[in-house]
Amino acid sequence: MRSREIARRYAEALYRLSYEEGCVDQIEADYRRVLAEITEVPDFGRFLTHPLVSREEKNGLVEQSFPQILDYLRNLFSLLIRNGREDYLELIYEEFLTLRAEEEGIIRVKVATAQELSLEDRDGLVNRLAKALGGRVELKERLDPDLLGGVRIEVDGKVVDGTLRAKLEGLRTLIEG
Structure with a gap:
């Protein structure tokens, strides 16, 4: 097991x-x-x-x-x-x-950012995620300076990577072709 x-x-x-x-x-x-x-x-x-x-x-x-x-x-x-x-x-x-x-209908979301989110940014993100996911959202935040900027969001094992690092890596892949 x-x-x-x-x-x-x-x-x-x-x-x-x-x-x-x-x-x-x-x-x-x-x-x-x-x-x-x-x-x-x-x-x-x-x-x-x-x-x-x-x-x-x-x-x-x-x-x-x-x-x-x-x-x-x-x-x-x-x-x-x-x-x-x-x-x-x-x-x-x-x-x-x-x-x-799960019992309380809360959607747990992991968020990684290069810098700490301001209270306003955090609330805005929670509200947008709640609308998109259709439920109450609980954020678990983690700082990762290697991301350079932007936000990486993980929900139920699915990742949305909107970080500057991911964009730069995508650009490098495109250039190296």
């Missing part, structure tokens, strides 16, 4: 449970907080995924570090540790967000 499929199954179970219990927002916030901590403290993530660290020690670290998270999330982490799938944490969160977006 592929990684994304495995992550999707865990995410579906977590989403279904959190939806039934009315705590989707809290689970998402807690999960985001845990991932932020793992990212900010690289040794934390290495400890959780290290094969020589016992399950008990890993669970103890999670209990100690995050006493305030909901039990459902703590149980998920414990299950992942027991099954040796600690490295799926981030992928499960991504799948959880995707499920939530």
